Amino acid sequence: MEAPTAGSVILAGVLLKLGTYGFLRFSFPLFPEASFYFTPIVYFLAVVGIVYTSFTAIRQTDFKRIIAYTSVAHMNLVMVGLFSFNAIGLEGAILQSLSHGFVASALFIIIGVVYERHHTRMVKYYGGLVHVMPLYTFIFLFFTMSNIGLPGTGSFVGEFLILAGSFKSNTSVTFISATGMIIGGCYSL
Numbered sequence: 001m002e003a004p005t006a007g008s009v010i011l012a013g014v015l016l017k018l019g020t021y022g023f024l025r026f027s028f029p030l031f032p033e034a035s036f037y038f039t040p041i042v043y044f045l046a047v048v049g050i051v052y053t054s055f056t057a058i059r060q061t062d063f064k065r066i067i068a069y070t071s072v073a074h075m076n077l078v079m080v081g082l083f084s085f086n087a088i089g090l091e092g093a094i095l096q097s098l099s100h101g102f103v104a105s106a107l108f109i110i111i112g113v114v115y116e117r118h119h120t121r122m123v124k125y126y127g128g129l130v131h132v133m134p135l136y137t138f139i140f141l142f143f144t145m146s147n148i149g150l151p152g153t154g155s156f157v158g159e160f161l162i163l164a165g166s167f168k169s170n171t172s173v174t175f176i177s178a179t180g181m182i183i184g185g186c187y188s189l
Helices: 005-030 032-037 039-059 063-082 087-118 134-148 154-169 171-188
Strands: none
Touching: 005 032, 005 063, 005 087, 032 039, 039 063, 039 171, 063 087, 063 134, 063 154, 063 171, 087 134, 087 154, 134 154, 134 171, 154 171
């Protein structure tokens, strides 16, 4: 939240993906039995993370905090896909992770542009922005819809594959994760 725009972009675009890479490259191949053994705990933490951060994002009034909490929710969804232990869930987790890197970074840059001009990130001060900056608003809307997972975006494909993969291994986790995606529409809009 307090990082400059460039720091937030690097964090969301690069550093959060190292956890996904670490699980795929090191945890699963080196410790497959332990990864499988701790799957219920990871599912529990990921589902709580999805729902809690989604509800927390709804309460925020600062654009950067909203994007930060959505970023945490999406990375928890990636964890659900990784620990589904099937090809569909793993492919969805990788695709969602890559898509999240582009979308979250773009949203942080977009908010950084307006912050440099007005020195505030409070949502209530940006009513009517479409009249002053129509192209900016269109780009912001596109990335917001991609953050929600609108069909036709990479986030939709990643979320769909994660939910399809996790449905094969645990339907209750899939249901709660999908509920988190519905809440995601609330805080993004």
